[in-house]
Amino acid sequence: MANASSDTVDLLIVGGGVNGAGIARDAIGRGLSVVLCEQGDLAGATSSASTKLIHGGLRYLEYYEFRLVREALQEREVLLRAAPHIIWPLRFILPHDSSMRPAWMVRIGLFLYDHLGKRNLLPGSHGVDLTTHPVGRPLNGGFAKAFEYSDCWVEDSRLVILNAIDARERGAEILTRTRCEKATRVDGHWMAKLVSADTGETRTVRARALVNAAGPWVRDVITKRTGVTVEKSVRLVKGSHIVVPRKFEGDHAYIFQNDDRRIVFAIPYERDFTLIGTTDLDYSGDPGAVAISPDEIAYLCRAVSRYLKAPVTESEVVWTYSGVRPLFDDESGSASAVTRDYVLEVDQPAGQAPMLSIFGGKITTFRRLAEEATDKLLKALGRTGGSWTADRPLPGGDIANADFAAFLAGLRQRRPWLPDALALRLARAYGTRVERLLGASESLADLGHDFGGGVYEAELDYALREEFARSGDDFLWRRSKLGLHLDATIRDAIGAWFDRRRNEGTAAPEAGRRSMGGQR
Incomplete structure (x- = not known):
């Protein structure tokens, strides 16, 4: 991250959970230029700690949340078609x-x-x-x-990763381990100071709008990073x-x-x-x-x-x-009764740059939230652009007829040398993009070093190159749940591999980054 450089983009998104990644994907696809910064790893907090369900919320009917349940039920099948490998x-x-x-x-x-x-x-x-x-x-x-x-069912953290991958490939810049230290309104823009956790280098981003998708830190961004007063509470x-x-x-x-x-x-x-x-x-x-x-x-x-x-x-x-x-604070008496619905708050004093803050929400309705958020941002910026994500697959999700069983059978036929358990795990994790990971390999030996437990160096290379993984924990607990299956020796060896690559300066390869030039 270049020291003291200055870039101008349409949106600076603070927060790399499912809402931030979803908005980045939606917005970049509608012609807005986007930078997303996340202080840790993508899906490093709430978005990897769910019950792993895409569901309507049966119990919410008792609280008369009919609109929320209807929207969530509709989204089940939209998301099932978009990513049948992880849902x-x-x-x-x-x-x-x-x-x-x-x-x-x-x-x-x-x-x-x-x-x-x-x-x-x-x-x-x-x-x-x-x-x-x-x-x-x-x-x-x-x-x-x-x-x-x-x-x-959904692999929740992978859902976030796939949205971030799609956003990056459409032109967004995704900055992990990068903290938004301060953001102030200057001459109709937001001037934000970003700090790299790895190097301590700083960078100034000039944005036409700020998106506060910081999840549990949403109030912290409002009160401590921007100084804005917002009535809504979390x-x-x-x-x-x-x-x-x-x-x-x-x-x-x-x-x-x-x-x-x-x-x-x-x-x-x-x-x-x-x-x-x-x-x-x-x-x-x-x-x-x-x-x-x-x-x-x-x-x-x-x-x-x-x-x-x-x-x-x-x-x-x-x-x-x-x-x-x-969750959005609706002043319910008990924590279990608090609404799981979301509220989007736009703060835009006359002549000033807008800030959109997200209160509440659930993983099932993230795409609808992102769609509504982008609608509001376009209006605030005086721009137009039609919604598009409802019928577009996520990376790896372009499986014919959303038929995962047929896709898996085809993979096993094309790659008969893959053990059945490994073929299933790779197909579930990467969908059609498993072919990018496997490349021209014709045997297990072609996948590089065997760490044990079905993990080969080719998969770590892919996670590093394509999926923003920077550490052993990123790979073992968020890109996968292999941490549950592998013994400490293998986990340590995988962690050491990432440490070595990071020290070599290859943890954020330029091939995996895109220009911030605005798409209009």
Whole structure:
């Protein structure tokens, strides 16, 4: 990053989570020039700490959030078509507990869930007899019937990466590990000081508009970085998850009603594990230091053990993660009741450059949020440009008919030397772009150094060159979840590889960057 250089662009986006990356992609595709800066790694905070679901939010119906649920349900299939490699259908089993909610209420809720949004790819809901159906086997004998319905799984951090890749390839500049230190309005523009965490070098970016997509730090950007006064407020809500060895067979997930009227998911995860979450607790600490508490672990274990024959114990927990959701503060009494809807606030004094701040939102509706945000920015800048992302695949998502099974079969036919498990993992992670990773390789030996556990140097090179990965953690926990599967020796070797490449000055190759010349 050139010291004390000055560039002029249409948008400076602060924050590299799903909203920031989504807006960068949408805006660059509509002719706006874009720089995005992220103080850490892309998806390094909230956007990699979700429950990994693209869902309508069945429980939000109880809070009469019909517009939000409808929008989210519509987005399920839009996103499923855009990225069928990292998003796929998932069936949920909801055991019925009459002490929680009566059966008629659940049926009405599921009827609405089936019909509020357009549904072509996903099957509808129906009842299940737990005494005869295989999904009843892992459950204790206290539950005789259940309801089954559809939602989708998503590799959340990869969703962010794919949006950032697409934005960069269309002309945006994506700066990771780059902090927006200060931004002030000068002569109808924003003058922002950006600081590289790696080198300490500074850079000034002159922007026609500022987008505050900082997630849990949205108020920090407003009050400490820009000095702007905005009436809207954010409520920070902590959500934590635990991962345990797999507790049940099958590709379905469970949704359990807890005695506090919250729900907890138990989801097949990374082949060998079960993901359990989430909690909802108000949070007032540093979003960058969020971590699960012993009480949260106990709560999640207790909630699922009420339903499973084999209880979940705290000693089984192999990994945990927590995130801070920056929800719009609607002054609800409990954290779980706070709206998951988003609010976009534009601050634009007469004759001054606009700032758009994002409050709230959920990963399922990020594309719609980005579309609406770009509409507002175009209007504020006196520009025009039609929306375009609803029917365009994300990188690697251009799979014929969104048929992942057929795509995987084709990959195995073209590359018969790939072990089945590795072919599946690479196809899921990279979609059609797996061919860029594999290149002209005709054997495993052609993929370079074998780190073990199915990781070869060609994949690390790809993550470095194409996916903004700069460290072992970037690759092991956000570009993938291989950190769960690999032993410490392999993880350390991968970390050392990234350290070595970074020290060689190849961590941000020029081939992976684009000019900031404005597209008009």
